[in-house]
Amino acid sequence: FVKNVFEDSKLSSLVSGLVFVSQSVAHITTIIQSILTKEKQFQIFTSYNEIDNDFKTKLNRTVNLRNIRVHLLNKISIILTILILNMLILINFIIGTNFNTVYWYSFFTVQSLRLRVIQCFSYIILVNERFDILNEILLNFIKEQYNYKKRIFTIDSVNSLIENNNNMKSNKNIETILALKHIYNGLWDTVNLINECFGWSLLSIITSYFLDFTSNAYWLFMAIENMAEPETIWKCLGTMLPLILIIGYLSWGCQECSNKGERTGNLVNKLEKSNENEKYNALISEFSLQIIHEPISITANGFFNINFNLLGSMAAATVTYLVILIQFLLSERTM
Incomplete structure (x- = not known):
């Protein structure tokens, strides 16, 4: 809930109402x-x-859960520290102003x-960590294939022995x-x-954050134009910063997840084909097609993908709606 920056502005009241409704709907949706x-x-x-068990039993690779937890805590602690500091600074500016009651009313x-x-974001980071392990194993597998092929062509051996080695290697590669x-x-x-667990929540939260950011940008413009009190300006900036941080962090994590999935596909396409084992070649082709038809992407319930493109679209839309709001404000003053 955001209090009107200027009580006598009907447009400001309308914007405040939209922010209030969007935050309420987002809160109810998440619950x-x-x-x-x-x-x-x-x-x-x-x-x-x-997945961790498959790494251990099928690929003989133990997932270091301690390192994963440390990486996760490092990323989460950064955003939490910034949010807490921002909250304390914002409270310092809000206490004693007419925003005091409104802020605590909407705090929860x-x-x-x-x-x-x-x-x-935490769940996405855990997926990214396991994608790193998957891609690392794939990369090492490609290097082993290259070294094995190079060794076969450089060592002068009996043809039958080479054929047996190739068959054994192909069977192991298939596994x-x-x-x-x-x-x-x-x-x-x-x-x-x-x-499935976060689709509707992300859709409502991102929509609410978009309205909140655009509204505070509009109020910031009004406050600067009318030489409002510094508390009003800092309140708008203090509200906009966490929104940028949270959406930016989320988009970065989702973009990384998609990029790591695409990297898996690129590595699969680099796998060496076998001249003797068609089953192995068919398996690689099937794996490659699967990655193409089943890409990794985090979406807001299927309405749009969450990535850096979303940030660009939101920035462009914010500028567009901000211009429209300013035009309405100017027309309101001339009436």
């Missing part, structure tokens, strides 16, 4: 979706455990929406590719679970 998808959120952690709603986004393919399936399913 309902959290309750309805409680079991699926537990399934996300089950998927992580199954604002913080709950932020925590919901951070929760989703490795099957394991990698199965892990990619697990990661893709996990991303789908994240979309």
Whole structure:
């Protein structure tokens, strides 16, 4: 809930009402979706455990959970520290002003929406960490293929021995590719679970943040133009900064997730084909087609992908609506 910067402005009252409604709807949506998808959120952690078990049993790679937790805590602690400092500074400017009651009235709603986004961001980071391991194994596998092929052509051996070695290597390669393919399936399913658990929440929160940011940009313009009190200017800036930070962090995490999925596809396309084993070649082609038809993407319930393109679209839309609001403000003053 945002109090009107100027009580006598009908347009300002309308903008305040839109922000209030959007935050209320977003809060209710997140609560309902959290309750309805409680079991699926537990399934996300089950998927992580199954993927880690596949790394260990099928690829002989132990996932270092301690390092993953440290990386996650480092990323989360950065955004939490900035948000807490921003909140303390904002409270310092708000105490004693006419925004005091309004701020505390909306405090719980604002913080709950932020925590919901951070929760989703945490799940995405956990997916990214496992994609790093998957891509690392794929890259090492490609290097082993190259070194093995180079060794075969440089060592003068008996033809039958080379053929046996190739057959054994092809069988082992098939097992490795099957394991990698199965892990990619697990990661893709996990991303789908994240979309199901947070789709409507992200849609409502991003919409609310867009309206909130545009509104505060409009009020900031009015405050600067009318030489308002410094508390009003700092209040607008203090509200806009967390919105930029949260959406930017979320878009970065989702963009990284998509990029790592695309990197997996690029690495699969670099795998060496076999002249003797068509089953191995067919498996690589199937894996490559699967990645093309099942890309990794975090969406707001399918309405749009969350990535850096979203940031650009929101910035362009904010400028457009800000110009429209200013034009309405000028026409209101001339009436």
